[in-house]
Amino acid sequence: MTKVIFDCAISLDGFFAGENRSPSNPMGGISMKLHQWMFKQKAFWKHIKQEGGEEDGQDGKLIDDVFARTGSYIMGKRMFDEGEVVWAEDLFEADVFVLTHEMREPWVQKGSTTFYFINDGLESALELAKKSAQGKDVRIQGGAETIQQFLNAGLIDEFFIHITPIFLGKGIRLFEGIDEDKYELKVMEIIPSEYTTHIRYKLNKK
Amino acid sequence: MTKVIFDCAISLDGFFAGENRSPSNPMGGISMKLHQWMFKQKAFWKHIKQEGGEEDGQDGKLIDDVFARTGSYIMGKRMFDEGEVVWAEDLFEADVFVLTHEMREPWVQKGSTTFYFINDGLESALELAKKSAQGKDVRIQGGAETIQQFLNAGLIDEFFIHITPIFLGKGIRLFEGIDEDKYELKVMEIIPSEYTTHIRYKLNKK
Numbered sequence: 001m002t003k004v005i006f007d008c009a010i011s012l013d014g015f016f017a018g019e020n021r022s023p024s025n026p027m028g029g030i031s032m033k034l035h036q037w038m039f040k041q042k043a044f045w046k047h048i049k050q051e052g053g054e055e056d057g058q059d060g061k062l063i064d065d066v067f068a069r070t071g072s073y074i075m076g077k078r079m080f081d082e083g084e085v086v087w088a089e090d091l092f093e094a095d096v097f098v099l100t101h102e103m104r105e106p107w108v109q110k111g112s113t114t115f116y117f118i119n120d121g122l123e124s125a126l127e128l129a130k131k132s133a134q135g136k137d138v139r140i141q142g143g144a145e146t147i148q149q150f151l152n153a154g155l156i157d158e159f160f161i162h163i164t165p166i167f168l169g170k171g172i173r174l175f176e177g178i179d180e181d182k183y184e185l186k187v188m189e190i191i192p193s194e195y196t197t198h199i200r201y202k203l204n205k206k
Numbered sequence: 207m208t209k210v211i212f213d214c215a216i217s218l219d220g221f222f223a224g225e226n227r228s229p230s231n232p233m234g235g236i237s238m239k240l241h242q243w244m245f246k247q248k249a250f251w252k253h254i255k256q257e258g259g260e261e262d263g264q265d266g267k268l269i270d271d272v273f274a275r276t277g278s279y280i281m282g283k284r285m286f287d288e289g290e291v292v293w294a295e296d297l298f299e300a301d302v303f304v305l306t307h308e309m310r311e312p313w314v315q316k317g318s319t320t321f322y323f324i325n326d327g328l329e330s331a332l333e334l335a336k337k338s339a340q341g342k343d344v345r346i347q348g349g350a351e352t353i354q355q356f357l358n359a360g361l362i363d364e365f366f367i368h369i370t371p372i373f374l375g376k377g378i379r380l381f382e383g384i385d386e387d388k389y390e391l392k393v394m395e396i397i398p399s400e401y402t403t404h405i406r407y408k409l410n411k412k
Contacts, residue, residue: 012391012407013381014220165393165407169386175219180375185218187371187403192396197405201218201371 002133003157004126006140006147007066008174009034009196013167016144016174026082028171034164037195038063049088059193066160070094071136072129074122076146077102080115089113095132097125099146122149144172152179154205158188163197181206208339209363210332212346212353213272214380215240215402219373222350222380232288234377240370243401244269255294265399272366276300277342278335280328282352283308286321295319301338303331305352328355350378358385360411364394369403387412 010016011034018028027034038044042053043060047067053060073092075083077100083091090111097116104117118125129138140150150156161174183203191198216222217240224234233240244250248259249266253273259266279298281289283306289297296317303322313321324331335344346356356362367380389409397404 013384014379163405165391167381167384167386167389167391169384173220175373178219178373178375180373183373185371185373187398187400190396190398190403192393194393197393197396199369199403 002071002130002135003137004140004150004155005066005070005137005158005160006142006150006156007160007162008142008147009038009162009164010174011164011166011168013169014173014175015168015171016142018168018171021078021082021143021172023081023085026086030168030171033166033168037162037164037193040195048091058191059195059198062160062191062198066139069137070139071133073097073139073141074099074125074129074146074150075141076143079141079143079146095129096141097129097132099125122146122153122155126150126155144174144176147174148177152177152182154182156183156203158200158202160198160200163199165196208277208336208341209343210346210356210361211272211276211343211364211366212348212356212362213366213368214348214353215244215368215370216380217370217372217374219375220379220381221374221377222348224374224377227284227288227349227378229287229291232292236374236377239372239374243368243370243399246401254297264397265401265404268366268397268404272345275343276345277339278303279345279347280305280331280335280352280356281347282306282349285347285349285352301335302347303335303338305331328352328359328361332356332361350380350382353380354383358383358388360388362389362409364406364408366404366406369405371402 018030021028037059040055041060041063042056043063045052072094073096075098080098090109090113092113095114097118100117107115140147186202188202189200224236227234243265246261247266247269248262249269251258278300279302286304296315296319298319301320303324306323310323346353392408394408395406
């Protein structure tokens, strides 16, 4: 059965992105610090269709796993704007539903990636994404605000966080303004790593 | 060699205490939620000199461990004010240095706990606490602001966090305004538990 998931790195002080995000400053410039565990993995570079990476270990397997289980994506417009200028063609190999007020025709890429621009809210995007996922999972890709909206709407089934052992001090927090009474959370899996701490949570709506 | 440590529970969204803390509302009323893992442990009740607890397992051993390694304590005045009205006599079994502007004579309790009220800042308190610890560790007990001051002064060697799988939504964050460039952090130990996730970090000052 399709689950609604997200999968993000955060700093130890809880930041998902830095300040002053824009297409010319994706994630507020902190991605190299926050995602160092990912950039070391061959699996990551394979998925973004570039050469790179040094390792082929457990951290990389987690990257493969989340790609494999995901059948479609939902993202916010700011994340799309930051990615549009840099992402390789057919990066997602799936349908991507972008939450936006902008009216725009679907952007069909070579391969199997199509971006759909959804103007009538997250429930509507989720319905389309579930249909598209065909039994695989729907991944809420980001940014933080989009994930917060899905969390507070009670729509998330499971998430993975990767806690990077760094302080960022400022920026955009992943868990900001989360409804305290929406879910019971359960730790399903903890995977230690030299570079980060992977924790998988399952959410049961109260 | 004496290390300067702290050891705290935080919610998944990073909160250490709730809103509106006061002696009649210690920790902003969220302690039962945040510290449920601790309250289940016989070791915790033994240390606060009361009857209680259901379990005698690994979570309890961590509570014993941090008591055993600590030779003296430092805390902020707000935490002291909240605790003074409820703590058992001789709770700490060590010297406790309270950072405050208030002038007050040492409060010598029956047993081995003495509270000293320090008016000239954290470095001064730390010097006294290190002497008192006699080779054991100095624990920065809290609250969050006091821990932040020690972190940002580059004085922390190691800490344990216990990430409770709950959202609190609002309150006082443990890691707020942390200097991003002060330390290199290393994950030393991760201990899964049914109730929380224990992670021990080592800090090397850059």
